[in-house]
Each structure stands twice: as C-alpha cells, then as structure tokens.
Amino acid sequence: MSSTVGSRRVSVREALADNGALAGLLVLVVALSVSAPTFLSTQNLLNVGVQAAVVAVLAFGSTFVIVSGGIDLSVGSVAALSAMVGAWSSAEAGLPGPVALLLGLLTGVVAGLVNGALVSYGRLPAFIATLAMLSVARGLTLVVSQGSPTTTPDVVSFLGSDLTPYLPVPLLVMLVFFGITGFVLSRTYSGRAMYAIGGNEEAARLSGIDTRRQKLVVYALSGLFAAVAGMLLAGRLSSAGPQAAVGYELDAIAAVVIGGASLSGGVGRATGTLVGALVLAVLRNGLNQMQVSPFWQQVVIGAVIALAVLLDTLRRRTR
Amino acid sequence: MLLSARNITKSFTGVKALDGVDFDVRPGEVHVLLGENGAGKSTLVKVLAGVHSPDRGTVERSAGTRLAVIHQELTLVPRLSVAENLYLGRPPRRFGIVDKARMRQGAKRLLDRVGLSVDPDTAVEDLGIAQQQMVEIARALDLDAQVLVLDEPTAVLTGTETDRLLDIMADLRGQGVGLVFITHHLDEIRRIADRVTVLRDGRSVGVLPRGASVRRMIELMVGRTISEQYPRRRQDPGEVLLKVDGLTRDGAFHDVSFHVRAGEVVGVAGLVGAGRTEVVRAAFGVDRYDSGRVEVAGEPVPRHDVRAAVRAGLGLVPEDRKGQGLVLTSTVGDNLGLVTLRSTARAGLVDRRGQRERARGMAEALRVKTSGLDQPVRELSGGNQQKVVIGKWLLADPKVLVLDEPTRGVDVGAKVEIYELVNRMTAAGRAVLLVSSDLPEVIGMSDRIVVMAHGRVAGELPAGTTQDKVMALAVQEFPA
Ligand SMILES: Nc1ncnc2c1ncn2[C@@H]1O[C@H](COP(=O)(O)OP(=O)(O)OP(=O)(O)O)[C@@H](O)[C@H]1O
Ligand SMILES: [Mg+2]
Numbered sequence: 001m002s003s004t005v006g007s008r009r010v011s012v013r014e015a016l017a018d019n020g021a022l023a024g025l026l027v028l029v030v031a032l033s034v035s036a037p038t039f040l041s042t043q044n045l046l047n048v049g050v051q052a053a054v055v056a057v058l059a060f061g062s063t064f065v066i067v068s069g070g071i072d073l074s075v076g077s078v079a080a081l082s083a084m085v086g087a088w089s090s091a092e093a094g095l096p097g098p099v100a101l102l103l104g105l106l107t108g109v110v111a112g113l114v115n116g117a118l119v120s121y122g123r124l125p126a127f128i129a130t131l132a133m134l135s136v137a138r139g140l141t142l143v144v145s146q147g148s149p150t151t152t153p154d155v156v157s158f159l160g161s162d163l164t165p166y167l168p169v170p171l172l173v174m175l176v177f178f179g180i181t182g183f184v185l186s187r188t189y190s191g192r193a194m195y196a197i198g199g200n201e202e203a204a205r206l207s208g209i210d211t212r213r214q215k216l217v218v219y220a221l222s223g224l225f226a227a228v229a230g231m232l233l234a235g236r237l238s239s240a241g242p243q244a245a246v247g248y249e250l251d252a253i254a255a256v257v258i259g260g261a262s263l264s265g266g267v268g269r270a271t272g273t274l275v276g277a278l279v280l281a282v283l284r285n286g287l288n289q290m291q292v293s294p295f296w297q298q299v300v301i302g303a304v305i306a307l308a309v310l311l312d313t314l315r316r317r318t319r
Numbered sequence: 320m321l322l323s324a325r326n327i328t329k330s331f332t333g334v335k336a337l338d339g340v341d342f343d344v345r346p347g348e349v350h351v352l353l354g355e356n357g358a359g360k361s362t363l364v365k366v367l368a369g370v371h372s373p374d375r376g377t378v379e380r381s382a383g384t385r386l387a388v389i390h391q392e393l394t395l396v397p398r399l400s401v402a403e404n405l406y407l408g409r410p411p412r413r414f415g416i417v418d419k420a421r422m423r424q425g426a427k428r429l430l431d432r433v434g435l436s437v438d439p440d441t442a443v444e445d446l447g448i449a450q451q452q453m454v455e456i457a458r459a460l461d462l463d464a465q466v467l468v469l470d471e472p473t474a475v476l477t478g479t480e481t482d483r484l485l486d487i488m489a490d491l492r493g494q495g496v497g498l499v500f501i502t503h504h505l506d507e508i509r510r511i512a513d514r515v516t517v518l519r520d521g522r523s524v525g526v527l528p529r530g531a532s533v534r535r536m537i538e539l540m541v542g543r544t545i546s547e548q549y550p551r552r553r554q555d556p557g558e559v560l561l562k563v564d565g566l567t568r569d570g571a572f573h574d575v576s577f578h579v580r581a582g583e584v585v586g587v588a589g590l591v592g593a594g595r596t597e598v599v600r601a602a603f604g605v606d607r608y609d610s611g612r613v614e615v616a617g618e619p620v621p622r623h624d625v626r627a628a629v630r631a632g633l634g635l636v637p638e639d640r641k642g643q644g645l646v647l648t649s650t651v652g653d654n655l656g657l658v659t660l661r662s663t664a665r666a667g668l669v670d671r672r673g674q675r676e677r678a679r680g681m682a683e684a685l686r687v688k689t690s691g692l693d694q695p696v697r698e699l700s701g702g703n704q705q706k707v708v709i710g711k712w713l714l715a716d717p718k719v720l721v722l723d724e725p726t727r728g729v730d731v732g733a734k735v736e737i738y739e740l741v742n743r744m745t746a747a748g749r750a751v752l753l754v755s756s757d758l759p760e761v762i763g764m765s766d767r768i769v770v771m772a773h774g775r776v777a778g779e780l781p782a783g784t785t786q787d788k789v790m791a792l793a794v795q796e797f798p799a
Contacts, residue, residue, distance in 0.1 A: 188667050189667050189668070190667065195648070196646050199647060199648035199649050200645065200647065203642075203645055203646050203657075204646065204657070205625055206605060206643050206644075207658045207711065208661065209657070210626050262648070265648070266649065
C-alpha cells in the first residue's frame with residue numbers, strides 16, 4: 001500500500017537553508033564582529049535591539065497583513081498619529097497618562113478598522129486604501145500637533161526607558177509582541193484564516209471562512225501594532241513628533257519580506273519577520289560603526305533588500 | 320524512435336518519484352502511461368519535457384523532434400483573453416506591433432479545430448474548466464510538434480469533447496505524430512492506445528499491448544483486482560434534507576427544483592453548459608440568484624452567504640480544485656482542516672491536536688500519498704490533491720454534501736474508496752448531491768438522477784437507468 005502519513009525530519013542545515021535571512025543575519029554578525037570591534041559590546045548589542053524594536057513591532061503587524069495577501073502602507077503615519085493622540089490627550093487635554101495611552105492605541109485600531117473596511121467591504125485594493133490612510137493619518141497628526149512636537153506622558157516615556165541598565169523596555173516590548181504574533185499566527189482561528197485567505201481567498205471563502213470579517217481583524221491588528229510602535233518611538237524621545245516614523249512602512253515591509261514572507265500572500269512567519277527586522281537594525285548599526293555616510297547607507301540597505309528577496313526566489317525555484 | 324528515456328530516476332525530498340524507468344515514443348503511436356495517483360506519471364512527463372532534470376538516466380530525442388506538452392495543471396493566464404493565451408509569447412506582429420485582427424482570426428481557426436465555440440476575446444477566467452482545457456489543447460496543437468504529450472486532458476472533459484479529442488489524436492497518429500497519453504479512464508485507453516506502460520510507485524511494472532483487458536490493467540496498476548467499481552449501498556430514504564425550489568438566475572438557470580432525502584445520493588447529469596455548477600454554487604451561497612429558495616432540513620438558507628450555508632449544514636466540493644478547492648501555499652494538514660477550523664476552535668483558539676488527528680485519519684482513509692501532513696499540498700500529485708479537497712469536506716460531515724465532479728483525476732482504486740466514504744455518509748443519515756459528467760459514475764452511484772439541459776431540469780431518472788436515456792434528456796431543447 002502506497003499511503004504514508006509520516007513526519008518530516010528537519011536538520012539544522014535544512015533549517016538554515018530554509019531560512020536564508022537567519023543565515024544572512026549570522027554572516028552579518030560575524031563579519032561585523034571582525035571588522036568593527038565595538039560591535040559585540042553589550043551596550044552596542046542592546047542598542048541594536050532597541051533600534052530594531054520599533055521596526056520589528058510595525059513589521060509584526062505587517063506580517064498579518066502580508067500573510068493574508070494584503071499590504072499596509074499606512075503604518076508609519078498611523079504610528080505617528082497614535083503617539084501624537086496619546087501625547088496630546090495628556091499634555092493638552094489633561095487626561096491621566098494611562099487613559100491617554102489607551103486613547104492612542106485606540107486611534108491605531110480605528111485607523112486599522114477603516115483600512116480593513118475599505119478593503120473588505122469597499123473592495124478597494126489594499127494598496128490604494130492604505131495609501132490614502134498614509135496621507136490622512138499624517139495630515140491628522142499635523143492637525144493635532146499644530147506642527148510641533150508634544151511631550152509624552154510618563155507611561156509612554158517609560159516604554160522608551162531602561163528597566164535596569166541591561167534591560168531596555170523597548171526590547172521587552174518587542175519580545176512580547178514577537179510572542180503574540182507567533183501565537184496569533186499559529187494558534188488562533190484568525191491566524192490560520194490569514195494563511196488561507198492569503199493563499200487562495202476563493203478557496204477560503206468556499207470553506208466557510210468569513211473572509212471579510214477576518215480582513216477587518218487583520219488590518220485592526222496592524223493598526224494596533226503600529227500604535228504600539230509609535231509609542232515606543234515617542235517614548236524613547238519622551239516626545240511625539242509630527243514627522244515621526246516617516247517612511248517606516250517601507251522598513252516594515254522590507255523586514256517581513258527579508259524574513260521570507262511572500263507579497264502574494266499565504267506565506268510568512270513571526271520568526272522570519274523578527275530576523276528581518278534584526279538584519280535591518282544590525283546593518284544600519286554596522287554601517288554606522290564603520291562610519292559609512294548616511295547617504296551610502298540607503299544605497300546599501302536597498303541593495304540588501306533586493307539581494308535577500310532575490311536569493312529567496314532563486315532558492316524556491318531550484319526546488 | 321522519436322524519443323527515448325532510459326533508466327530515469329528522480330527523487331524529491333523524501334520520495335522517490337521515479338526509479339529506473341525506461342520509456343519511449345515511436346512515430347504514429349499512442350503510448351499510454353497508466354498508474355495510480357502519485358505513481359510518477361506527471362513527473363515522467365516533466366522529465367521528458369525538461370522541466371525536471373533527472374537524478375539519473377538520459378532522455379534522447381531524434382534530431383529535429385519538437386515536443387509539445389499539455390500539463391496536468393492548466394498553464395493559461397486567467398486575466399488574458401482566449402486569443403492572447405493561444406498566442407502567448409508568439410503573437411502575430413505587424414511593424415513590431417501585435418496584429419490583433421490576425422490574432423483573432425488565427426484563434427478562431429484554432430478553436431474550430433478543437434470544436435470550441437467561444438469568442439476569442441473572452442477572458443480565460445470566465446470560461447468553465449472544460450473549455451479552458453480545450454484552449455490549452457488548441458494551443459498545443461498549433462505547435463505542430465512531432466511528439467505530443469497529454470497529461471490527463473480528459474479528466475475535466477465530458478463525453479462529446481473527449482470523443483472530439485480522441486478523433487484529433489487518431490488523426491495526428493495517422494500523420495506520424497507520436498503521442499503520450501495519460502488518463503484514469505480505462506475505456507479511453509481501450510479505444511485509442513497502441514501500447515500501455517504501467518507505473519507503480521515510480522517503477523515501470525509492465526508494458527501492455529493494444530487491446531489489453533481492463534482487468535489486466537487494474538491488476539498491474541494497483542496490484543489487486545477491484546470487484547465492484549460502483550459499490551453503492553442503497554437504503555430507505557428519510558426526511559427531505561435539501562430542497563431547492565424554483566431557483567432562477569437570468570441567463571444561467573431557470574426554475575430549477577429538486578430535493579435530496581436523508582440517506583440518498585442524487586445525481587445531477589447534463590452537458591457542459593447545462594448550468595449544473597451554476598445551480599449548486601448559487602444554492603451554496605457562492606453566487607447570487609434572482610428568485611427561488613433553498614432549504615436544508617426545513618430551514619431556509621439565506622442567499623449569497625457561504626458562511627450561513629455552511630452553518631445550515633451544506634458543503635460543496637467545487638469542480639476547480641486549484642482555483643477554488645486548495646490553498647496551494649499551505650500544507651496538506653492545513654488544507655484538510657480548513658472547513659473544521661472554525662467549528663472546532665474554542666475561544667478563538669485552534670484545536671491543534673484534534674485537527675491534526677482528524678487530518679491524519681482522513682489522509683489515511685483516502686490513502687493520500689504524502690510524506691506527511693506538513694508537506695506543502697502543491698507538491699502532491701493531481702489526484703492526491705483532489706483527495707484532499709474531498710477530505711476536508713468529509714471531515715466537516717455536513718448534513719448535505721454537494722460533490723461537483725469529485726473524482727476528477729482520481730485513479731480507479733481511490734474512486735472506490737471515495738464511493739465507500741459516500742456510502743458511509745448516507746448510512747449515517749446524510750444526503751449527497753453528486754454532480755458529474757462521468758456517466759457511468761452518476762448512474763452507478765446515484766439513487767435518482769436529475770438531468771439538466773440549458774439551465775433547466777429536463778427530467779428525472781431512477782437508479783439503474785441507461786446512458787442513452789440520460790443523454791436523450793441532456794440534449795433536450797426547450798421552447799424559448
Ligand atoms: N515538486 C515536488 N516536490 C515533492 N514531491 C513531489 C513533487 N512533485 C511530485 N512529487 C511527488 O512525486 C510523486 C509522483 O507524483 P506525480 O505527480 O508524478 O504523480 P502522478 O502519477 O502524475 O499522479 P496523478 O495521477 O495523481 O496525477 C508523488 O508522491 C508526489 O507527491
Ligand atoms: Mg499527474
């Protein structure tokens with residue numbers, strides 16, 4: 001009889017070959033420890049973690065969106081708007097810090113729900129809906145702030161501080177959201193539905209999955225994660241800026257894609273995204289350490305993104 | 320010899336798909352490749368075509384021999400028109416610009432050759448799956464190759480189209496073309512084959528001459544005999560579980576009524592374009608309808624709402640496994656668990672262990688040939704993918720299961736296993752609506768047969784009717 005339902009063995013080699021980004025990260029780390037002696041210092045490594053945190057949290061949110069076959073271009077603007085609403089509610093409206101924080105997070109969720117409604121019920125292409133939100137949210141940030149930075153309440157500033165000298169809060173937040181993302185993607189109905197919708201929306205619908213409601217959930221999560229990232233960013237500076245997080249949506253998408261997700265949907269994992277965000281942060285940090293000019297840094301980072309995806313595509317094709 | 324392959328071996332992670340296979344094609348013959356799902360037929364075709372390079376072995380072509388392949392999975396571009404697909408990558412040009420008029424004319428000619436009457440400007444995605452297959456065939460024919468390989472082209476075709484294709488193949492054979500033909504329909508093999516090479520588990524287990532008996536073919540292929548091809552076990556029908564009443568959508572179907580009782584298998588027969596798929600999709604809430612009603616166990620099912628239909632106890636195995644049945648980016652296990660994902664989840668959390676256990680049980684019951692539940696479903700052979708689509712709905716155990724061409728591309732042995740599971744469902748008081756273009760299948764497995772023609776119910780026939788009676792109703796004309 002020809003039927004076999006066994007299990008597959010996965011070796012370390014396969015795991016590395018299977019995750020080009022992880023291999024790339026290791027290569028980067030080794031190369032930098034050799035060429036930039038300060039790279040491996042505890043302080044610097046913690047720095048990398050803190051630098052990665054904002055993009056990583058944004059990217060975790062984008063992972064949901066990309067896995068379900070969508071795209072969210074608004075996360076940078078939504079991050080800025082949420083942080084600004086939080087800061088304004090406390091500094092200008094005089095609300096207690098925790099309430100202000102909640103209002104900020106709620107702002108992200110609402111922005112995400114609007115995106116989701118436009119995509120699933122309004123049938124707008126995700127690219128268009130979230131591009132519109134990118135502009136609207138940025139505009140609202142400027143309206144709320146009147147164009148100037150606003151001081152954040154203490155709870156928000158705490159998010160950017162160090163718990164002990166060796167324990168920066170952003171790093172903790174990043175790890176917590178990494179855990180949440182992995183959990184949602186692998187254990188929850190919504191997470192599993194995301195893979196099905198991204199892989200074949202019609203098949204998902206015909207299997208009785210409420211594709212439209214699930215897309216609302218997806219964009220709402222992305223909005224919430226963007227809001228958290230916005231708080232981290234503002235917390236580090238103890239101030240929410242009207243031009244904060246401009247262009248971060250591209251870093252978020254890059255992190256997800258470097259992490260092995262497919263922009264056509266159905267594929268992607270929390271670990272991949274974490275590695276992707278770390279690759280970007282390590283690269284930026286390393287280039288700084290080697291005193292490469294910021295102009296050239298942009299060129300290098302762009303090239304690395306293209307290379308990562310290219311290698312990934314080639315690897316898939318040769319199987 | 321036009322083409323000759325020696326000692327071909329090809330492995331994928333964990334599976335030896337081909338193991339030392341010899342295969343050749345002579346001018347003016349139809350060489351059939353026969354084997355169970357996952358035996359390695361498509362893999363061999365891909366090696367011949369140079370899609371896969373073999374781990375060992377050689378493929379030799381005599382000088383100047385061109386090869387055209389119709390792969391099992393359609394390769395058309397859905398958004399492009401029929402004409403654009405026919406001339407994909409080689410459009411007729413004038414002054415460097417695509418000559419649309421000439422392209423349209425050429426497309427008409429190619430479509431005529433296969434007897435397909437559709438407007439060349441229609442987008443391929445708006446065609447039925449059988450029509451898409453005919454377009455694919457037309458495209459391959461235009462290459463004027465010396466070797467033509469057809470990987471299960473008839474799986475999605477009905478009788479008339481299959482007849483047409485076999486005629487074309489016989490024609491080409493007369494002109495000295497060498498044909499490789501894969502099919503799970505043994506009657507087609509008896510009609511056209513000059514030689515039959517049987518594969519089992521990646522090995523060539525024998526070559527049969529023209530006129531070999533069906534019994535012999537099955538024996539070689541599955542290693543045992545099959546006593547009963549259609550093992551339907553009837554029982555007394557119970558209450559009406561599915562009632563479709565006066566269903567109408569302008570231009571698609573008109574005043575369609577029928578019912579299915581608990582314990583019954585009701586077949587739906589008809590020609591391509593008779594509106595069978597349209598009706599069941601509408602009843603299941605996938606598409607809209609203008610008037611009429613659908614009831615499951617006496618409760619009305621809301622229109623155009625798949626979720627509500629599923630909750631009411633309906634299930635549908637769609638006809639297009641790649642487009643509507645499978646999530647190709649996901650694993651075998653995830654696909655099998657797709658329908659039960661929601662109903663077994665608690666507080667939004669997936670029942671991971673239960674889902675895996677059920678998926679494993681179903682994969683075993685259907686003998687899905689896979690290296691494990693974590694294997695990407697896209698790596699399975701066509702027939703095994705089809706089993707996964709059926710399996711996910713069998714797991715959901717709906718009150719009424721609608722099967723639209725469920726055994727497409729499934730081998731003779733596995734068909735019997737699917738029929739046994741249908742028996743088990745009806746024995747447990749479920750109802751099954753079986754839409755199929757495979758006449759022996761509808762007649763062999765149904766307790767009653769509803770025949771549709773031109774979007775209407777043309778009549779109903781009892782079990783044990785004949786193909787002629789079904790066809791007589793299926794070609795019936797209605798006054799306008
Ligand atoms: N790309 C791939 N990766 C891994 N395994 C594969 C791949 N392609 C085929 N296989 C495996 O090789 C075996 C042979 O598959 P193949 O598609 O050749 O079967 P087949 O004889 O054409 O079956 P069917 O009648 O169902 O079409 C199967 O076990 C299949 O799972
Ligand atoms: Mg095949």
